[in-house]
Amino acid sequence: MMDIFDIYLLEAIINGILLGGVLALLALGLNLIFGVIDVTWICYAELVMIGMYGMYYLVQYFGLPYYAAAPITILLVAILGALLHLLVIAPLLSAPPINQLLATGGVLFILQSVATVAFGINFRNLGIRLPVLQFADMHLSYSRLLAFAAALIGMVLVYLFMTRTYVGTAIRAISQDRQIMALMGVDTRRIYLITSALGGALAGLASCLLVLQYDVHPFVGLSFGPITFLICVLGGLGNFVGGFVAAFVFAEIISLGGLFSDLEWGYVLAFAFFIVMMFIKPAGLLARRS
Amino acid sequence: MRIRQLSLWLVAGAALVALPFVYREPYHLHLIILILIWSFAYTSWSMMGRFNLVSLGHGGFMGVGAYVTALLWNHLGVSPWLGIPVAMFAAAILAVVVGYPCFRFRITGHYFVLVTLALSGIVLQVITATRDYTGGSLGYTPDRTRGSHLLALQFDDKLTWYLIALGVWAAGLAIWQWVDRSMDRYALEAISEDEDAAAAAGVNVTWEKLKITVISALMTSLAGALYCQYQMFISPDTVSGISVSLQMVFAVIVGGLYVSLGPTIGAIITIVLAEILRIGFGTGAVGWDNLVYGVLLVMFIIFLPKGILGSILERLKPRPKRWEAKS
Numbered sequence: 001m002m003d004i005f006d007i008y009l010l011e012a013i014i015n016g017i018l019l020g021g022v023l024a025l026l027a028l029g030l031n032l033i034f035g036v037i038d039v040t041w042i043c044y045a046e047l048v049m050i051g052m053y054g055m056y057y058l059v060q061y062f063g064l065p066y067y068a069a070a071p072i073t074i075l076l077v078a079i080l081g082a083l084l085h086l087l088v089i090a091p092l093l094s095a096p097p098i099n100q101l102l103a104t105g106g107v108l109f110i111l112q113s114v115a116t117v118a119f120g121i122n123f124r125n126l127g128i129r130l131p132v133l134q135f136a137d138m139h140l141s142y143s144r145l146l147a148f149a150a151a152l153i154g155m156v157l158v159y160l161f162m163t164r165t166y167v168g169t170a171i172r173a174i175s176q177d178r179q180i181m182a183l184m185g186v187d188t189r190r191i192y193l194i195t196s197a198l199g200g201a202l203a204g205l206a207s208c209l210l211v212l213q214y215d216v217h218p219f220v221g222l223s224f225g226p227i228t229f230l231i232c233v234l235g236g237l238g239n240f241v242g243g244f245v246a247a248f249v250f251a252e253i254i255s256l257g258g259l260f261s262d263l264e265w266g267y268v269l270a271f272a273f274f275i276v277m278m279f280i281k282p283a284g285l286l287a288r289r290s
Numbered sequence: 291m292r293i294r295q296l297s298l299w300l301v302a303g304a305a306l307v308a309l310p311f312v313y314r315e316p317y318h319l320h321l322i323i324l325i326l327i328w329s330f331a332y333t334s335w336s337m338m339g340r341f342n343l344v345s346l347g348h349g350g351f352m353g354v355g356a357y358v359t360a361l362l363w364n365h366l367g368v369s370p371w372l373g374i375p376v377a378m379f380a381a382a383i384l385a386v387v388v389g390y391p392c393f394r395f396r397i398t399g400h401y402f403v404l405v406t407l408a409l410s411g412i413v414l415q416v417i418t419a420t421r422d423y424t425g426g427s428l429g430y431t432p433d434r435t436r437g438s439h440l441l442a443l444q445f446d447d448k449l450t451w452y453l454i455a456l457g458v459w460a461a462g463l464a465i466w467q468w469v470d471r472s473m474d475r476y477a478l479e480a481i482s483e484d485e486d487a488a489a490a491a492g493v494n495v496t497w498e499k500l501k502i503t504v505i506s507a508l509m510t511s512l513a514g515a516l517y518c519q520y521q522m523f524i525s526p527d528t529v530s531g532i533s534v535s536l537q538m539v540f541a542v543i544v545g546g547l548y549v550s551l552g553p554t555i556g557a558i559i560t561i562v563l564a565e566i567l568r569i570g571f572g573t574g575a576v577g578w579d580n581l582v583y584g585v586l587l588v589m590f591i592i593f594l595p596k597g598i599l600g601s602i603l604e605r606l607k608p609r610p611k612r613w614e615a616k617s
Contacts, residue, residue: 040400042346042407091592098344101403102543103591105346105536109584112533116577218577222532226411229404237400264419271412278391278405 016255021148022209024247027231028155029202035175035238036195039089039100043108045225050111051077051207052216056124074204081200082193115218123215147209154205171195230274310452319448325557326455327517332553333462334509335538338502340547342482346535347406348510350413353530354381355511356518357417357424360432370443374515381511382504393499407532414531429525443519451520466550474498540587546597555599
């Protein structure tokens with residue numbers, strides 16, 4: 001009895017780590033946008049949802065192989081991110097921050113209902129079933145392993161982009177001081193647009209990975225949107241490392257909570273943990289108390 | 291001036307009370323009742339929203355109000371007359387549990403929005419997770435009473451519901467006015483401008499914010515419970531979750547955040563709009579109403595952030611103000 005239990009526990013822990021990779025990817029995208037533009041995209045998970053539909057149609061209707069559809073989807077969502085910035089955020093840059101946030105809430109409505117109108121409310125899945133890896137009595141699905149690996153690679157690429165290129169350096173500089181960088185000859189509008197596209201691309205990558213594990217429907221964003229926001233707040237908004245750590249902490253709580261009960265209770269547990277953490281570390285997981 | 295205003299209110303109130311006795315078209319009365327209930331919910335959101343406390347957790351409070359009342363009735367046979375206060379109490383507890391750390395540790399702006407957003411998401415998850423009791427996403431129906439209708443707060447005629455909804459809506463406006471005239475309003479406005487300065491001036495920031503949050507949560511959960519008793523059907527999508535929270539924000543922004551009747555105007559616009567779309571498109575309307583909401587929300591925030599009523603009143607305002615200054 002105890003042996004079996006331990007294997008399940010280990011399996012849940014590993015699945016938690018695998019889930020954490022994708023959550024960390026989502027949190028990174030949101031943190032990037034917040035850190036640079038000082039805007040929270042409430043509709044971030046809905047961009048992922050649109051990307052998942054993109055994958056579904058490219059693979060199912062146009063018969064593209066998965067690995068050909070993925071770059072197209074990433075590009076598509078990146079364009080969507082840039083459009084979101086141009087059409088909604090840019091006109092509101094000088095408005096109170098809350099207005100920008102609520103406007104993206106409106107975009108959330110728009111994306112959900114566009115998906116409902118265009119694709120219907122049926123659950124759809126990609127029809128790709130990756131095999132399950134059996135290892136020492138544990139069942140780990142390849143789709144999760146792939147998602148974890150791709151998420152890590154995506155994050156490393158973003159890290160390299162941010163540290164090794166001129167544009168990346170400019171992005172980091174802007175996130176440190178918005179006013180000065182404009183005086184230093186950096187075109188802030190261009191940087192904002194690139195950042196938005198990059199944030200969109202990360203959402204696109206996440207959608208390519210999530211579509212392997214979840215069915216697509218117009219409201220799928222609601223099942224991982226709130227948890228992404230909690231991760232970003234717990235890690236400290238705009239704090240990349242904090243978001244990364246918080247993603248794994250949350251993923252473990254969800255996964256272990258799901259082991260003992262339903263998955264939904266894992267989410268509830270994560271929220272309870274979040275409330276407790278707010279008392280202990282209100283400024284984020286990695287913040288030092290001032 | 292004061293007497294004229296008062297008599298205007300009295301006449302308007304009397305006309306509203308008299309309406310269902312003169313005009314009995316059930317479908318239109320149904321719409322008006324819905325508008326009144328939602329206006330009350332939107333008003334309670336605006337109580338916080340006007341002080342820059344933007345909460346997306348009100349869908350959660352509404353869900354608690356509706357589900358606790360219905361669950362107590364169905365499973366324990368507790369009358370809504372007792373169940374609604376219990377549900378409101380539960381919502382208030384939830385508001386304190388989430389609000390206190392937020393206010394105590396200065397979680398404001400974006401952070402506050404995201405935390406409350408997660409709150410409404412979590413309430414939705416709890417309702418779905420406890421599907422053995424709540425029916426999950428399929429929705430939930432309070433049992434029809436076999437005994438007294440009054441005790442069960444279930445009425446078949448629209449007239450009674452109209453009067454109840456009208457009363458609650460008027461009470462909501464009265465609370466709005468009461469806050470508007472209280473010292474707390476100045477304290478909260480100071481806080482929304484600059485927390486540090488307000489605290490330095492002797493305002494108890496945490497306490498003031500907590501007070502308005504609890505009032506707002508109590509009212510919202512009452513709206514949820516009333517909606518449940520009137521419709522006799524609730525589902526996680528109609529009374530809780532992020533979309534309901536955003537719907538509140540949308541209605542209030544469209545109507546006007548800083549005027550007492552703004553949320554009501556917002557409710558009239560949104561509900562009439564939804565009905566027109568539903569009738570115009572028929573079953574094909576699924577999704578279209580939210581699409582229009584979303585586009586309007588974005589447009590309003592960009593071009594008319596004070597809302598329809600707020601902007602109209604602002605246009606009308608300058609003249610009476612100058613008069614007052616002279617006299």
